[in-house]
Amino acid sequence: MNISLDIYSPVQQIKNELFAGKGIEVFIKRDDLIHPIISGNKWRKLKYALKQAQAQNKTHLVTFGGAYSNHLLATAAAAAKFGFKATGIVRGEEVQNDTLFLCKLHGMQLIFTDRDSYRDKQALFNSFFGHDEQAFFIDEGGASAEGAKGVSELVDELTDTYHHIFCACGTGTTAAGIINGLTKHQLSTQFNAIPVLKNGGFMQGEIDRFLTSPTAYSLHLDYHFGGYGKTTPQLIQFIKQFVADTGILIEPIYIGKMLYALYDLAAKDHFAPGSKILAIHSGGIWGLLGMKDKF
Ligand SMILES: *Cc1c(COP(=O)(O)O)cnc(C)c1O
Numbered sequence: 094m095n096i097s098l099d100i101y102s103p104v105q106q107i108k109n110e111l112f113a114g115k116g117i118e119v120f121i122k123r124d125d126l127i128h129p130i131i132s133g134n135k136w137r138k139l140k141y142a143l144k145q146a147q148a149q150n151k152t153h154l155v156t157f158g159g160a161y162s163n164h165l166l167a168t169a170a171a172a173a174k175f176g177f178k179a180t181g182i183v184r185g186e187e188v189q190n191d192t193l194f195l196c197k198l199h200g201m202q203l204i205f206t207d208r209d210s211y212r213d214k215q216a217l218f219n220s221f222f223g224h225d226e227q228a229f230f231i232d233e234g235g236a237s238a239e240g241a242k243g244v245s246e247l248v249d250e251l252t253d254t255y256h257h258i259f260c261a262c263g264t265g266t267t268a269a270g271i272i273n274g275l276t277k278h279q280l281s282t283q284f285n286a287i288p289v290l291k292n293g294g295f296m297q298g299e300i301d302r303f304l305t306s307p308t309a310y311s312l313h314l315d316y317h318f319g320g321y322g323k324t325t326p327q328l329i330q331f332i333k334q335f336v337a338d339t340g341i342l343i344e345p346i347y348i349g350k351m352l353y354a355l356y357d358l359a360a361k362d363h364f365a366p367g368s369k370i371l372a373i374h375s376g377g378i379w380g381l382l383g384m385k386d387k388f
Pocket of ligand 1: 133134163164261263265266267268347348376377
């Protein structure tokens with residue numbers, strides 16, 4: 094099957110008293126609407142990997158993730174849609190949850206592995222599928238140069254220019270892809286990366302390894318709310334208010350943290366009056382299922 098989807102990802106303005114009072118305009122790019130399961134940046138990151146697999150006549154996608162990984166779920170759904178078999182190698186002891194249920198529903202086979210073995214993904218791939226001519230390796234989170242290439246196409250879709258773009262970071266591939274897109278279009282937009290992990294300074298190296306040319310950007314390290322998958326009552330309150338005010342669904346693992354950062358910086362006069370700011374809604378709303386008890 095031809096690996097392409099019509100991308101439906103409109104840009105919408107978010108209006109409220111905070112932004113009006115600061116004289117700034119804030120927009121959100123709805124990558125969450127690209128596909129109900131293969132959410133946002135995961136679709137963009139998988140696109141060229143799937144094309145590569147197809148070109149090499151590989152029929153079996155093998156990838157990696159934690160038990161709540163949006164990437165595992167996106168790969169399961171993309172494999173089903175485009176006619177691949179899929180295996181997910183899951184970090185940690187065997188568990189059941191909503192994400193893994195949906196992975197299995199899309200036909201993904203799951204292999205649980207202990208945390209030590211999980212560190213060396215290539216070794217795991219070789220031990221399970223080294224003899225499978227059909228198997229195709231996709232790294233955890235879709236982190237790769239092809240992944241960044243797919244994401245850079247987001248910038249091709251923009252019909253306006255912005256002073257700032259905001260994006261949540263896990264592996265940094267999405268951030269690198271957008272920065273590469275800005276470079277390609279010779280845009281001077283300030284890119285703002287929000288690592289969702291604690292001690293996110295290492296994200297600079299992760300982003301830089303996929304940049305097509307060295308570029309300056311801002312890393313905001315203080316919006317991890319305790320670390321990956323962690324929340325605080327303050328963050329949850331912000332998310333409830335945001336969803337109720339805008340009708341745009343967001344979750345606490347990525348988008349809640351990124352938007353909290355944007356609102357907080359706006360309140361602290363970080364943006365000059367007249368600034369136009371674009372936030373990337375990279376999707377991930379199935380992540381809400383694992384966080385219901387926090388609300
Ligand atoms: C996976 C994910 C990210 C992180 O993307 P990276 O390319 O790994 O930095 C951001 N937002 C959402 C919704 C995600 O699911």
